[in-house]
Amino acid sequence: MKKLALLLSTSVIAALSHAPQAAAQTEIAWWHAMDAQLGEKLEEIAAGFNESQSEFKIVPSYKGTYAETLTTAIAAFRANEQPAIVQVFEVGTGTMMAAKGAVYPVYQLMADHGEPWDPSGFLAPVTGYYSDTDGNILSMPFNSSTPIMYYNKDVFEKAGLDRETPPKTWAELETMSRQIVESGAAQCGLSSAWITWIQTENLSAIHDQPFGTLENGFGGLGTEFTFNGPVQVRHWDNLKKWSDEGLFQYGGPGGGADSAPKFYAQECAIFMNSSAGRAGVIANAKEFEVGFAPLPYYDDEIAEPKNSIIGGATLWTLNGKDPEVYKGVAQFYTYLSQPEIQAAWHQFTGYLPITNAAYELGQEQGYYAENPGSDIAIEQITRGTPTANSKGVRFGNLTQARNVVDEEFEAMLAGTKTAQEALDAAVERGNVILRDFEAANAQ
Amino acid sequence: MQAKRTIFPNKILPYMLLVPQLAVTLIFFIWPALQAVKSSFELADSWGFQTTFVWFENYRRLFVDPNYFASVGKTAIFAFSVTALSMSLSLILAVAVNRVLRTNRLYTTLLVWPYAVAPVVVGILWWFMFNPTIGIASYLLRAAGVDWNHRMDGNDAMILVIIAASWKQISYNFLFFVAGLQSVPQSLIEAAAIDGAGPFKRFWTIVFPLLSPTTFFLLIVNMNYAMFDTFGIIDATTQGGPAQATNTLVYKVYTDGFLGQNIGSSSAQSVVLMIVVIALTAIQFRYVERRVQY
Numbered sequence: 246m247k248k249l250a251l252l253l254s255t256s257v258i259a260a261l262s263h264a265p266q267a268a269a270q271t272e273i274a275w276w277h278a279m280d281a282q283l284g285e286k287l288e289e290i291a292a293g294f295n296e297s298q299s300e301f302k303i304v305p306s307y308k309g310t311y312a313e314t315l316t317t318a319i320a321a322f323r324a325n326e327q328p329a330i331v332q333v334f335e336v337g338t339g340t341m342m343a344a345k346g347a348v349y350p351v352y353q354l355m356a357d358h359g360e361p362w363d364p365s366g367f368l369a370p371v372t373g374y375y376s377d378t379d380g381n382i383l384s385m386p387f388n389s390s391t392p393i394m395y396y397n398k399d400v401f402e403k404a405g406l407d408r409e410t411p412p413k414t415w416a417e418l419e420t421m422s423r424q425i426v427e428s429g430a431a432q433c434g435l436s437s438a439w440i441t442w443i444q445t446e447n448l449s450a451i452h453d454q455p456f457g458t459l460e461n462g463f464g465g466l467g468t469e470f471t472f473n474g475p476v477q478v479r480h481w482d483n484l485k486k487w488s489d490e491g492l493f494q495y496g497g498p499g500g501g502a503d504s505a506p507k508f509y510a511q512e513c514a515i516f517m518n519s520s521a522g523r524a525g526v527i528a529n530a531k532e533f534e535v536g537f538a539p540l541p542y543y544d545d546e547i548a549e550p551k552n553s554i555i556g557g558a559t560l561w562t563l564n565g566k567d568p569e570v571y572k573g574v575a576q577f578y579t580y581l582s583q584p585e586i587q588a589a590w591h592q593f594t595g596y597l598p599i600t601n602a603a604y605e606l607g608q609e610q611g612y613y614a615e616n617p618g619s620d621i622a623i624e625q626i627t628r629g630t631p632t633a634n635s636k637g638v639r640f641g642n643l644t645q646a647r648n649v650v651d652e653e654f655e656a657m658l659a660g661t662k663t664a665q666e667a668l669d670a671a672v673e674r675g676n677v678i679l680r681d682f683e684a685a686n687a688q
Numbered sequence: 689m690q691a692k693r694t695i696f697p698n699k700i701l702p703y704m705l706l707v708p709q710l711a712v713t714l715i716f717f718i719w720p721a722l723q724a725v726k727s728s729f730e731l732a733d734s735w736g737f738q739t740t741f742v743w744f745e746n747y748r749r750l751f752v753d754p755n756y757f758a759s760v761g762k763t764a765i766f767a768f769s770v771t772a773l774s775m776s777l778s779l780i781l782a783v784a785v786n787r788v789l790r791t792n793r794l795y796t797t798l799l800v801w802p803y804a805v806a807p808v809v810v811g812i813l814w815w816f817m818f819n820p821t822i823g824i825a826s827y828l829l830r831a832a833g834v835d836w837n838h839r840m841d842g843n844d845a846m847i848l849v850i851i852a853a854s855w856k857q858i859s860y861n862f863l864f865f866v867a868g869l870q871s872v873p874q875s876l877i878e879a880a881a882i883d884g885a886g887p888f889k890r891f892w893t894i895v896f897p898l899l900s901p902t903t904f905f906l907l908i909v910n911m912n913y914a915m916f917d918t919f920g921i922i923d924a925t926t927q928g929g930p931a932q933a934t935n936t937l938v939y940k941v942y943t944d945g946f947l948g949q950n951i952g953s954s955s956a957q958s959v960v961l962m963i964v965v966i967a968l969t970a971i972q973f974r975y976v977e978r979r980v981q982y
Contacts, residue, residue, distance in 0.1 A: 312947050319949065323736045340949070344735045488840075497839050498929050506821050645948035655930035658840045681950060685733040 270302040273573050274328035277305055278314040278558065279388075282524060286593055294580045301573030303330075311558065312644055315340070318563070322347055327563045329570050330577075332387065334558045338375065339462065339641040341561050342383060343686040349562040349571065350383045351578065358575035366582070366600050370626050374555045374637040378463070384559035385578050388596040390521040391553045391626045392443040394540055397431070399533040400514040404430035411515075411538035415483065418515065418541050422492040425514045434492040436513040438501040441650040442556055443517050443540070444480065445472060450554045450635040451540060452476045452547050462639040466683040470646070470675040473668035476546050481664035485657050495658055498651035505529070519556055520622035523595030537618025539625045551635040553625050557596060588612075597623055641682030646675040721962065728955035746956035755932065756940075756957075763936040766850060767914035774854035775861050775906055779899075782865030783891065796866060803859035807917070811924025814852035838926060842933025845926045849934050852925060853918045860913075861906050868902035869895065908972045916965065937961055 279287045284307055291303040308314040311334035318331040333341055341348055355362035364372055364382050371386045398408040404425040412418035422434020437443055449456045454476045462468040487493035494513055496504025508516035509529040516526075517540065526535055542550040560581075562574055580586065587603035590596065592612055598604040604623060607613060613620040629635075640646060650671045657667035696702070728746055732739040750756050785795045802810070817825040818838060826836040838845040872895050880890045919938050922928060928935035928943060935943070937957065945954025 316946055316949070319734050340734060343733070344737070346737050347735045495840055498927060503819065503821050503839060510821065512821065642948060642950070645944075645950070648943065648947070652929065652931045655840065655842075659842060659931060661931070678948075685731055685738065 269299075271300065271567075271569050271573050272302050272304050273330065273570055273577065275303050275305045275330040275332075275560075276308045276314055276318055276328045277332040278308060278311045278334070279332070280307060283388075283521075283594055286590065290581070290586060290590065293586070294577050297580060298576070301576065303573075303577055311337070315644075322563060322565070325565060327565060329566050329574050330560050330562060332558045333384070333561050335374065335389075335556050335637075336643045336647060338384075338559075339639045339643055339682075342377065342639070343466070343641055343682070347564055348383065349564050350377075350381060351385045351560075351562060352381045352383070354562055354571060354575050355578065358572050360575040360579045366602060368597065368599060368601060368604070368623075368627065370552060370555055370631065370637070371597070371599055373631065374639075375559055384561045385581065386599045387558060387560045387581070388521065388590070388594065389555050389557040389559075389599055390519040390596050391555060391622050392439065392447055392517055392540060393520050393621050393625065394538045395508065395516045395518065395522070395526050396536045396538065397508070397511060397514045397530075397533050398536045400425060400431045400511060401536075404428040404514070408534075408536070411536055412541050413538075414544045415480070415541045416544070419483070419487065419492065422487065422515070423490075426490075426492055431511060431514045432491070433494045433507070433513040435487065435515045435517070436494045436496050436501075436504040436507045437516070438496060438504045438518040438522070439499070439556075440495075440501065440654050441647040444484065445477060445650055446638055447540065447553045448480055449474075449477060450552065450637075451542050451550045453551050453632055453634045455634050456638050457640060460633040461637065463633075463636065466641065466679075466686060468640060468679060470640075470672045470679065473665070473672045476543065478664045478668055479543070479546075481654070481657060481668060485664060488658055495655075498648070498655065519595075520597065521557065521595045523619070524593065535618075537621045539621055549629060552628050552631055554635065554637045555597075555626070592616075592619070595619075595622070597626065640679060641686060642678050645678050649674045649678065724955045724958050724962070726955075727951050728959045729952075730955075731952050734949040734951070742952070746952045747960075750953060750956050750960070758932060759935050759937055759940050762846070762932070762934065763915060763938075766846065766853075766918075766934070766936055767911050769846075769850045770853045770857065770914040770918070771907065771910040773850060774857040775903070775910060777854070778858045778861035779865050781858070782862050782869055783895075785862075785866060786869045796863075799862050800859045802856055803863075805856065807856065807920030808924045810852055810856045811921040814848060814855070814921075815925040818848050838930075840930055842930055845930055845933050849918070849922055849925055852921050853914060856921070857910060857913055861910065864902050864906055865899070868899045872898045905972075908968060912965070912968060916961070 275291065277284070277287055288305055291305045295302050306328075308317045311332075314331065315333050315337045318327060318333075321327045327347075352362060352364070354360075364376075364380075367382070367386055368389075371389050372382055374389075375384050375386060376382050394411060396411050401411075401421075402408040404421075405428060406421055406424060412421050418435065425431050425434050446456055448454075449472055454472075454474050455461065456472045457468045457470045459465050459468040484493055488495060494504070494507055496502065496507060504513075504516065505518065505522070505525065507513040508526070511533060518526075523537075539550075540553060560578075562571070582600060584600060584602040584606045587598055587600050588606045588610070591598040591603055592607060598607060653662065653667040653671040653674075656662045656670075657664055662670065729741060729743060730739050731742045731745065781799060785792045785799070788795060805813075815823075817823050818836065820826050820837045820839055829836040836844055838848045876894050876898075877890055880894055885893070915936070916938055918936070919942065922934055922936060922939050923942075926934045928939045938961065941954050941957045941961065944950045944957065948954075
């Protein structure tokens, strides 16, 4: 009985893992969450590396959404079937950093294999987000983004606004949205993807408001959420008010699947989304001209808005593979850091140029001059001096906490809670999640 | 008539023949179930490095969590509505088809089609029709003065998943009702007709009571379906939202365990669900199968 079970399970595992294997090459599995055009571009990068040498072969596989990819990788790790490289979104950073035994930190990997590694070459906000408390980068930056504002220039003109002047502050955005709706130029003013990331986390960073204690969680697992402060409450209050008036339309939890179509269909004139949504926006905005702008801010709360924070993902190297595999991983990361590769990826996708060299290369190529608005994201994320509140956020189980924030936002929109009540409840429920994480990961 | 009995002298053979089935059951059902029971008593980090035995802590926290009871309530509303809606509609359809003499084959085939559609596809289908931005149904509703938005309104979201889940289950119920109706003796109905009973009277006093075994069977099956088999529909339409308005127990197991990596709590929840399934099955076997007589 036992033997049969063993036989069955081993043969299943064997069938799953030992697909065609090239004899001489070392295969390196890379699990990622990039679909459609982004996925194709990613495979191009892998193919480029595979052609550049003959010793290693990177095998990318698409594993679903970011959350699914992370979960699959964790499950695989528990079954000792993990890939060497996995792409994890910024929300999973806290989870990955706490998993010390599972992760092969990139700075160590590069040093162990004698590959060049210069952390100062990366953009400061990127390094800051993915470094441990000693300043060592733990994962290989790959696709980083930050939210920006997209607007429909044609609708602006139809509403009697200047097509080249997007709203700079939230007050302006409110006035303009009202004019757009009242003039009938569009049904609504604003729609936004990622309510938690854009309208809560980034809002806090831009206005220099703490999202949590201990430097937004960078200081340790004992952190607590504090995003129920006056600025966040004021903003949620406004969103509720605008939603009731029809100036703002909610596009759903998480990435807000319905918000992009509202913008593409010219129902909403303004759309806030990741800078990586740029390719999608350009592809879908066939019948109108799109403008790009930084996120608005409350000018009576802060005179000089702070930098926005990072989204997107990095590549984490997982432990438990042959040394030969890690040699290949290190070489691949070196390949990936080249300005040409970085610049091509950045320009195609709308993700940030991750290294300074890639940004400079883009400037030399004249890319930003030719594509107005393509440098909004990088300017917004590098403006000013980052503070403890605008460096980023680092919380364990942030995926779960973000769900909670979405739920409380929905409760507010439905009118069952005020903004203050909803944010208080989100903080309280979020803190339970943080304590769970602390309890499970206390070393 | 005496049946000829074949006797196998080999004592091990029967067990050998059972081994494959037993192996599948043990590996794919019993073993994971035991794993769930085990991890429901543990607090573990996502990667499985540290596991602490915490006795009933996961259960204790579950039963003081107002969100869990909210989810129990939502599940009850959902399961009851889906069962009532899909069973009553399919009974009406079955009776209607039973009265059609010529083309009932065609109607039967057409009505059974939705059963072949995968739950996720059902979800996408209804999500698409009722999408607040691009959906045809929400467009028509808006024209009729209804502000349909299942993204914001919890009741709209609940109605949407109920409709989608019921639509899929109608075919299944319909088949059983049609079969049940065909086994109602024609002579009884004719006798009642001669006594002057109209079609409604005949249905309520003769056909409906005679259908009771089918109805009870379907009741249990539908409850089970609504509670445990509608994950795909919910995931494709509302993802449990807005504000947990459609977060049924099964969906909560998924969000807490799969997305939230809270394996302990998620396992505790699935153990509770396991007990519910066992109870429902026991009721079906002991109570329904024996007592429903006419």
